Amino acid sequence: MNQLTQTGDKQTPEATQPLNENSTLKVLLDTLRRLTRQPLGLLGLILVCSVIFSALFAGVIAPYDPVALDILNRLQPPSAEHWLGTDQLGRDTFSRVLYGGQIALQVALSSIALALGFGLILGLLAGFGPRWLDNIILTLFDVVRSFPTIIFALAVVTLTGPSIGTIVLVVVVTSIPIYGRVVRTQTQALAQQEFILAERAMNASMPRILFRHMLPNVIGQLLILASMDIPIVITIEAGLSFLGLGIQPPTPSWGSIINDGYSFIRNTPWPIIAGGLPLIITTLGFTFLGESLRDIFDPKLRKDV
Amino acid sequence: MTHNTTQVKGQAEQDNIITVNNLGVQFEVAGGRVSGLKDVSVNVPRGQIVGVVGESGSGKSTLIYTLTQLMADNAIVASGTAKMDGADLLTKSPREMQALLGDDIAMVFQDPMTTLNPVFSIEKQMTDIQYRLDIPYQEKRQRAIDALDRVGIPNPELRLPRFPHEFSGGQLQRISIAMALMARPKVLIADEPTTALDASLEVQIIELLKELQAEIGCSMIFVSHHLGVVGTLCDYTVVMYHGDVVEQGPTRDVFNRPQHSYTKRLLACDPARIKERSKRLPTMNSDGLEQIEIPAGSYLASQLEQAQPASDTGKQSQPLLDIDELRIRFPMQGKLAALLSGNKDPYLHAVKGVSLTVDRGETLAIVGESGSGKTTVAQAIQGLNEPWSGAIHFQGRDLLSLSARERGKTRRDIAMMFQDPISSLSPRMKISDLITEPLVIHGLPFDSREQEARRLLQIVGLPLHFADRYPHQLSGGQARRVGVARALAQSPKLIVADEPTAGLDVSVQGEILNLLNQLQEDLGIAILIITHNLNIVRHVADRTLIMNMGDIVEQGETETIFADPQHAYTRQLLDANIHADPV
Numbered sequence: 098m099n100q101l102t103q104t105g106d107k108q109t110p111e112a113t114q115p116l117n118e119n120s121t122l123k124v125l126l127d128t129l130r131r132l133t134r135q136p137l138g139l140l141g142l143i144l145v146c147s148v149i150f151s152a153l154f155a156g157v158i159a160p161y162d163p164v165a166l167d168i169l170n171r172l173q174p175p176s177a178e179h180w181l182g183t184d185q186l187g188r189d190t191f192s193r194v195l196y197g198g199q200i201a202l203q204v205a206l207s208s209i210a211l212a213l214g215f216g217l218i219l220g221l222l223a224g225f226g227p228r229w230l231d232n233i234i235l236t237l238f239d240v241v242r243s244f245p246t247i248i249f250a251l252a253v254v255t256l257t258g259p260s261i262g263t264i265v266l267v268v269v270v271t272s273i274p275i276y277g278r279v280v281r282t283q284t285q286a287l288a289q290q291e292f293i294l295a296e297r298a299m300n301a302s303m304p305r306i307l308f309r310h311m312l313p314n315v316i317g318q319l320l321i322l323a324s325m326d327i328p329i330v331i332t333i334e335a336g337l338s339f340l341g342l343g344i345q346p347p348t349p350s351w352g353s354i355i356n357d358g359y360s361f362i363r364n365t366p367w368p369i370i371a372g373g374l375p376l377i378i379t380t381l382g383f384t385f386l387g388e389s390l391r392d393i394f395d396p397k398l399r400k401d402v
Numbered sequence: 403m404t405h406n407t408t409q410v411k412g413q414a415e416q417d418n419i420i421t422v423n424n425l426g427v428q429f430e431v432a433g434g435r436v437s438g439l440k441d442v443s444v445n446v447p448r449g450q451i452v453g454v455v456g457e458s459g460s461g462k463s464t465l466i467y468t469l470t471q472l473m474a475d476n477a478i479v480a481s482g483t484a485k486m487d488g489a490d491l492l493t494k495s496p497r498e499m500q501a502l503l504g505d506d507i508a509m510v511f512q513d514p515m516t517t518l519n520p521v522f523s524i525e526k527q528m529t530d531i532q533y534r535l536d537i538p539y540q541e542k543r544q545r546a547i548d549a550l551d552r553v554g555i556p557n558p559e560l561r562l563p564r565f566p567h568e569f570s571g572g573q574l575q576r577i578s579i580a581m582a583l584m585a586r587p588k589v590l591i592a593d594e595p596t597t598a599l600d601a602s603l604e605v606q607i608i609e610l611l612k613e614l615q616a617e618i619g620c621s622m623i624f625v626s627h628h629l630g631v632v633g634t635l636c637d638y639t640v641v642m643y644h645g646d647v648v649e650q651g652p653t654r655d656v657f658n659r660p661q662h663s664y665t666k667r668l669l670a671c672d673p674a675r676i677k678e679r680s681k682r683l684p685t686m687n688s689d690g691l692e693q694i695e696i697p698a699g700s701y702l703a704s705q706l707e708q709a710q711p712a713s714d715t716g717k718q719s720q721p722l723l724d725i726d727e728l729r730i731r732f733p734m735q736g737k738l739a740a741l742l743s744g745n746k747d748p749y750l751h752a753v754k755g756v757s758l759t760v761d762r763g764e765t766l767a768i769v770g771e772s773g774s775g776k777t778t779v780a781q782a783i784q785g786l787n788e789p790w791s792g793a794i795h796f797q798g799r800d801l802l803s804l805s806a807r808e809r810g811k812t813r814r815d816i817a818m819m820f821q822d823p824i825s826s827l828s829p830r831m832k833i834s835d836l837i838t839e840p841l842v843i844h845g846l847p848f849d850s851r852e853q854e855a856r857r858l859l860q861i862v863g864l865p866l867h868f869a870d871r872y873p874h875q876l877s878g879g880q881a882r883r884v885g886v887a888r889a890l891a892q893s894p895k896l897i898v899a900d901e902p903t904a905g906l907d908v909s910v911q912g913e914i915l916n917l918l919n920q921l922q923e924d925l926g927i928a929i930l931i932i933t934h935n936l937n938i939v940r941h942v943a944d945r946t947l948i949m950n951m952g953d954i955v956e957q958g959e960t961e962t963i964f965a966d967p968q969h970a971y972t973r974q975l976l977d978a979n980i981h982a983d984p985v
Contacts, residue, residue: 313830
């Protein structure tokens with residue numbers, strides 16, 4: 098009780114001082130501060146930061162050239178020279194994992210950011226716009242979802258040739274409907290609420306209602322969805338690379354490290370472990386981060402107000 | 403706990419079914435404990451009705467939920483005992499409590515729309531709750547039919563297989579009561595069972611509860627913030643305030659000879675008990691006559707200076723708002739489907755030719771039950787639905803013929819207050835952003851959002867640090883004030899207030915109405931109040947308009963209508979209105 102009144106008192110002097118307008122930097126710092134207060138959020142932040150750091154500075158950290166062959170020392174277990182052992186061609190797995198992180202993050206972050214953005218806009222329009230627009234957008238979603246991802250990827254690769262860009266394109270197109278549908282359903286539910294009616298009564302414009310009032314209410318669920326999608330996208334990249342539709346050898350990616358490992362699993366489990374570990378770390382990191390971010394963005398879930 | 407035993411023995415002679423002694427309940431929250439109940443002692447005599455009154459947050463719900471062990475997980479019983487027929491209710495295991503609930507203790511909740519499971523038929527729900535009885539299904543079904551018949555559901559046999567959404571709110575509450583009483587409980591606990599219902603339904607439900615209680619001979623705990631209802635129904639009244647029982651005794655004594663100052667003020671606040679018509683209502687903390695200052699520098703203050711001459715001359719010219727033969731219908735079927743099924747009139751006619759005028763600085767009340775079309779009229783004024791025919795003139799301009807852009811500009815002069823104070827506020831926005839939003843939308847001059855927000859908070863009497871709060875952190879009364887602040891921000895000429903006092907206790911209700919009234923005097927704002935609460939209409943409205951089923955049945959000066967109602971429906975409404983004095 099005492100503590101309660103104390104925090105209550107603290108707010109008052111703060112409020113009487115002129116508050117500066119919420120700058121982006123202030124919001125960012127505030128979010129970071131809240132994030133580090135939650136144990137899981139802090140863990141997620143550390144994991145995600147270390148993954149990003151190791152990918153960015155792969156060139157500096159990596160002890161070997163990731164594509165340098167050393168056939169004599171193939172399929173080595175972890176040792177002082179090769180921290181995560183070597184693969185079937187004697188390449189240093191640790192260096193390959195670091196460089197593979199670059200590919201994984203490039204593909205995952207860019208494709209999910211794009212898919213989220215397009216999905217958000219299309220979903221808001223479908224949910225709040227006129228009915229004919231809703232019908233068109235939904236039909237488009239259904240058409241896209243009716244293609245199996247791999248078949249769709251095959252078609253795109255045939256037209257454009259294998260590259261990172263192709264993988265991103267395939268992932269973006271096939272994930273837009275997932276985000277779009279979530280946003281559309283949420284938006285439709287929100288549109289029935291009295292506060293949207295109140296905004297309309299105040300003559301709030303459609304973009305204002307969509308982006309100032311609807312968006313903050315749907316972004317939380319999307320962040321969770323996105324953070325859980327990151328590992329899925331990394332596996333799609335791995336799968337496409339395995340089929341020869343994605344990253345071309347000898348460029349390392351986590352997917353190709355695991356796939357290479359499968360062929361030699363009778364000889365040594367280390368390549369699979371080495372390729373799987375960063376995948377697990379990244380998945381956990383982004384999931385924790387996503388969940389904590391949702392809690393922060395939703396004032397109702399904030400525990401510290 | 404030993405010192406309580408003597409008390410319990412002493413009171414047992416009165417034949418109380420439930421005895422609560424020195425009950426203290428605390429809530430564990432981040433950073434400590436908050437007290438929910440302080441040393442509460444209440445007795446429920448066998449076969450009698452005990453009413454628990456108090457404003458929101460007074461602990462009345464905490465009391466009944468503690469008795470039934472339905473408290474939130476963070477609640478802790480700090481002291482005291484609660485016994486039913488000598489058996490301790492607080493130490494019962496969940497299994498023992500389960501055996502008791504629905505058998506010896508039954509409950510009726512506030513909102514009948516949400517207490518019944520929407521995916522099961524009434525038949526399924528009513529036969530399921532008889533699972534303790536070892537009788538064949540047909541017999542259970544027959545008992546359900548009898549129970550529905552008893553609570554006044556017409557054609558119970560036919561309606562039994564229906565689903566909750568196929569019943570009206572009043573009927574659903576009757577069904578909840580039927581379900582609660584089917585087990586013939588010893589104690590019925592009713593938590594604000596009429597708050598979600600219209601005035602005339604309220605009377606019916608209360609009559610029903612009274613009848614059934616007498617028939618079954620059970621005891622009843624009736625929780626309400628509505629003084630009139632408690633006065634009408636209950637044998638004993640318990641008045642709660644801040645987790646404390648401040649007064650209890652036979653209802654007649656409590657209402658006629660209140661001892662505690664809180665009870666006295668509470669009774670004095672009830673507009674139904676104020677005989678003289680008065681635009682300013684007393685509240686808990688004041689006599690309602692104090693003036694609110696409009697802070698200098700605010701947008702409102704700048705309008706105030708200009709408003710003075712305008713309000714003098716405005717009266718003689720045309721009315722501010724003039725609605726002529728407004729008709730609104732909603733399609734019930736698609737056009738093609740209607741054509742195919744031969745339905746020539748596939749519409750719900752919500753408003754059937756309504757004409758009304760509102761003058762500058764005047765208060766008009768539209769009174770009617772839910773479904774009468776009163777909210778539909780209000781929404782049409784602000785362009786939230788499309789009228790089928792008729793005209794709405796505002797300041798001489800025909801709103802319906804304006805382009806969307808021009809129409810938008812007129813919204814600057816009309817503000818709307820919505821029925822649900824909390825859900826009409828955008829949940830992810832801070833209060834300071836919410837109340838200044840109209841100024842931003844309409845591009846009106848103001849120096850800074852924070853400054854303007856503070857001035858508005860000052861006007862509506864909220865602490866300044868509320869600027870940084872979010873809607874869900876507000877109580878109903880506080881959210882209502884935020885609604886008023888938002889409606890005032892752009893200094894409108896007309897405020898359309900939809901049920902501005904719904905869910906508020908009498909004191910807060912008085913504060914909100916006084917606030918609106920003073921702003922009306924200062925700024926010459928016209929107010930259109932839409933409500934079913936006749937007690938407040940009598941005090942605040944200059945003119946009253948009674949609506950029923952989309953039609954205006956009667957309109958005129960408020961005093962004339964109350965003194966000499968012409969239409970049968972008006973008389974029915976006035977009769978249904980609950981008067982505060984115990985019968």
